[in-house]
Amino acid sequence: MYARLLSLRLAPGATPAFAGLYRDRIGPTLAATPGCLAAVALAPAADDRGVASLTLWRAAEAADAYDREGRFGRLLGETEPLFPAHAPGSDPLGAGDEELEVEGYAAELALPPALGRALTGVAFARTIAVQAAAGREDEVERRAWAAVEAAAGEAAGLVSIFLLRGLDRRGRTLALGLWESAEAAGRWERGDRFAALVHELESAGLPPEVATYRVLFAGAF
Numbered sequence: 001m002y003a004r005l006l007s008l009r010l011a012p013g014a015t016p017a018f019a020g021l022y023r024d025r026i027g028p029t030l031a032a033t034p035g036c037l038a039a040v041a042l043a044p045a046a047d048d049r050g051v052a053s054l055t056l057w058r059a060a061e062a063a064d065a066y067d068r069e070g071r072f073g074r075l076l077g078e079t080e081p082l083f084p085a086h087a088p089g090s091d092p093l094g095a096g097d098e099e100l101e102v103e104g105y106a107a108e109l110a111l112p113p114a115l116g117r118a119l120t121g122v123a124f125a126r127t128i129a130v131q132a133a134a135g136r137e138d139e140v141e142r143r144a145w146a147a148v149e150a151a152a153g154e155a156a157g158l159v160s161i162f163l164l165r166g167l168d169r170r171g172r173t174l175a176l177g178l179w180e181s182a183e184a185a186g187r188w189e190r191g192d193r194f195a196a197l198v199h200e201l202e203s204a205g206l207p208p209e210v211a212t213y214r215v216l217f218a219g220a221f
Contacts, residue, residue: 157184
């Protein structure tokens with residue numbers, strides 16, 4: 001699978017409106033787009049302005065066609081009122097590229113094997129990202145898979161895990177865990193297995209970036 005991760009910076013208090021827009025307009029549009037398999041909208045747990053959209057595709061060509069046909073541009077235009085300090089009709093990204101970041105990944109679903117089940121009953125997400133220096137990509141992927149397998153076998157309340165390997169930023173590996181609740185994720189993070197994983201990465205010179213999110217929307221098409 002190909003994955004596209006969009007990170008957006010909204011005006012203060014705009015997250016509920018974004019969630020509604022995603023549910024009513026973005027999700028249905030993606031569902032009707034050939035080659036789009038699923039979408040997840042996330043809001044950082046500790047940030048009332050940041051949001052993210054993860055879309056999963058059969059191949060990068062399908063996502064590129066979505067762009068060329070203008071669907072992405074039209075939906076982005078509908079988010080314009082949610083961005084800070086923009087006059088009507090202006091480019092919603094006119095204040096700088098910090099408001100929108102787009103990354104491409106090769107994606108694999110580790111748990112469970114079907115997208116429909118992977119996105120059912122999820123309320124919370126946690127990402128663990130590692131950026132490897134050139135030549136260490138295989139090592140990072142090996143360590144990431146070991147962590148994914150450990151979590152899949154031991155973590156109560158973990159619904160699914162996606163392993164994403166950076167295409168735009170080589171060496172960036174991202175594990176996305178989708179959980180039934182923040183409490184379930186917290187129990188795993190407070191456990192010895194998670195602490196050992198973080199220590200192992202830090203000792204190897206690969207400090208992980210850990211982020212937590214509320215799930216605003218999750219659907220497989």
